Amino acid sequence: MSFILNIDHVDMEFPTPTGPFTALKDVSLNIAKGEFISLIGHSGCGKSTVLNIVAGLHQATKGGVVLNGKEVTEPGPERAVVFQNHSLLPWLSAYENVELAVQQVFGKTKSKQETREWIEYNLQLVHMDHAMDKRPGEISGGMKQRVGIARALAMQPDVLLMDEPFGALDALTRAHMQDSLMEIQNELNNTVIMITHDVDEAVLLSDRIVMMTNGPAATVGEILEVNLERPRNRLALADDPEYNRLRSEVLKFLYEKQRKVEPLRGQKDAEKTKPQKTPEKTAAA
Numbered sequence: 001m002s003f004i005l006n007i008d009h010v011d012m013e014f015p016t017p018t019g020p021f022t023a024l025k026d027v028s029l030n031i032a033k034g035e036f037i038s039l040i041g042h043s044g045c046g047k048s049t050v051l052n053i054v055a056g057l058h059q060a061t062k063g064g065v066v067l068n069g070k071e072v073t074e075p076g077p078e079r080a081v082v083f084q085n086h087s088l089l090p091w092l093s094a095y096e097n098v099e100l101a102v103q104q105v106f107g108k109t110k111s112k113q114e115t116r117e118w119i120e121y122n123l124q125l126v127h128m129d130h131a132m133d134k135r136p137g138e139i140s141g142g143m144k145q146r147v148g149i150a151r152a153l154a155m156q157p158d159v160l161l162m163d164e165p166f167g168a169l170d171a172l173t174r175a176h177m178q179d180s181l182m183e184i185q186n187e188l189n190n191t192v193i194m195i196t197h198d199v200d201e202a203v204l205l206s207d208r209i210v211m212m213t214n215g216p217a218a219t220v221g222e223i224l225e226v227n228l229e230r231p232r233n234r235l236a237l238a239d240d241p242e243y244n245r246l247r248s249e250v251l252k253f254l255y256e257k258q259r260k261v262e263p264l265r266g267q268k269d270a271e272k273t274k275p276q277k278t279p280e281k282t283a284a285a
Helices: 047-055 094-106 112-125 141-154 171-188 199-205 241-257 265-273 279-284
Strands: 003-014 021-032 036-040 062-067 079-082 159-163 192-195 208-212 220-225
Touching (some): 047 062, 112 171, 141 171, 171 199, 220 241
Parallel strands (some): 036 192, 079 159
C-alpha cells in the first residue's frame, strides 16, 4: 500500500504563563490514497491540533507532516478543511461561495464554461444544485454544510479535512449528510481525515478509526481497522455482528481504557457549597 500522507513523530507544545503545555506527544500515522480516517477521543485529546498541523495552520514543535513527498509548512489548496461551522459568506449565493474557492485555486486555467460546469458538478454531488442561487440565510443548516463540502471538493484537494462537520446538525440531517459523504467518497475516492465524537458515525464511515489517548501529551492509542463491505447501509449494519463488535471496541477504549476521571473536583466543589456545622451548632445538637 502506498501512503500519500505521513504524520511523523509529531510533538506539539503551546506556550502558557506557567510554561509549555504539551498537547501532542509522538503522534505518527500513515494514510493511503482513498482512505477514510476518523480521529476519535475525549475532549482535549488533541484531535483538532492534529488536523490543524496537517492543514498547515500549526507547525509541529517536533516531527512533521509530509504530503505527496513534500513537507507541509503552510496552508495550501491540496488540503481543504470543512469545519463544524459552514463559514459561508452570507452576501454570496451558494454558487458564488463555491465559485470563490474555484477562482482562488484554478485562477484563469478554466474557461467560464468549464468553471460553471465544475461548480455545478460539485453542487450536484452534495444535492444542492437546486438551490445554487440561494444565499446562506435562505437555506437550512444542513444545506449550508452541503455547500461548504461542495466548496471544499471543488478545490480538488488531495486530502479533505473535516472537523466534526455534522456536529451542529439534528440527528436526521446528520444521517442524510453521512449518506451523502459515503456517496461522494464512493464516486471520487477522496482521502478524508475526519474528527468525530460519534462512535456510530466513525464505524459507519471509516476505513480506520484512530483512537487518541487523553491529553495532555496525547498520542495515538489504538487504530481499529474497519473491514465492513462498501457501500454501507446503516439499517443493514444495525444487526451486523462485525459492526457491533467494532462499535464495542471503540466504546471500550473510550470508556474503559481512556475513561475520563475528574478526581475529586466535583466532590471538592460540593464540599465548598455544602453548609458546614459550626462547633456551637454541633454542641447544641
